[in-house]
Amino acid sequence: MKEIARGAEAVLFRKDDRLIKDRIKKGYRVPELDKRIRRLRTRGEERLLDRAQRAGVNTPRVLDSGESELVMEFVEGERIKDCFNSYTKSKRELVCKLIGEAVAKLHSAGIVHGDLTTSNMILKDNNLFLIDFGLGRMSERIEDQAVDLFLLFEALKSTHFEYLNEAWQYILKVYRQNYNRAGEVLKRIERIEKRRRYKKG
Numbered sequence: 001m002k003e004i005a006r007g008a009e010a011v012l013f014r015k016d017d018r019l020i021k022d023r024i025k026k027g028y029r030v031p032e033l034d035k036r037i038r039r040l041r042t043r044g045e046e047r048l049l050d051r052a053q054r055a056g057v058n059t060p061r062v063l064d065s066g067e068s069e070l071v072m073e074f075v076e077g078e079r080i081k082d083c084f085n086s087y088t089k090s091k092r093e094l095v096c097k098l099i100g101e102a103v104a105k106l107h108s109a110g111i112v113h114g115d116l117t118t119s120n121m122i123l124k125d126n127n128l129f130l131i132d133f134g135l136g137r138m139s140e141r142i143e144d145q146a147v148d149l150f151l152l153f154e155a156l157k158s159t160h161f162e163y164l165n166e167a168w169q170y171i172l173k174v175y176r177q178n179y180n181r182a183g184e185v186l187k188r189i190e191r192i193e194k195r196r197r198y199k200k201g
Helices: 031-054 080-086 089-108 142-159 161-178 182-200
Strands: 002-006 010-015 018-023 062-065 069-073 121-124 127-130
Touching: 018 031, 031 062, 031 069, 080 089, 080 121, 080 161, 089 121, 089 127, 089 142, 089 161, 142 161, 142 182, 161 182
Parallel strands: none
Antiparallel strands: 002 010, 010 018, 018 069, 062 069, 121 127
């Protein structure tokens, strides 16, 4: 079993065609509380992955789970963050279309991903997979969905700035076509942007 990533909340291991996500013990928490929190977050992520799949979003399948551990299929593909800037225009458009469709399906199902960045998107055989729902939750609130989408904008801005306008407009076009509350979400994003500018000013 090989460790492939380590974050603040969990360690990721790969074993053959499986990915194992193990939530880290927090020494500063009371042991009983720590165990409960890790169990609840693990169960929550498992439910979100299942709900997203039922909504038509490609995610890793959960094969097994424990108190603080998820065993999932390892999705062998290219991470969008690493490849987007080198794609041809037609491939960027394809990826943006897939992103817009995936986010629309999530929000239509009342799911907020919580970390919509190209680091958490994998392209496999021209299919987009969303990974890492550790910060996700169920919510149909327009504010929550707007923040979710705005995080994607910020991720594109910081990592793929050269193609920001082109990519963002294409994603929004597809998002609007596939989510009947998209207009409300996009209006709320405008308010979020204004709040941010006001704070910076």
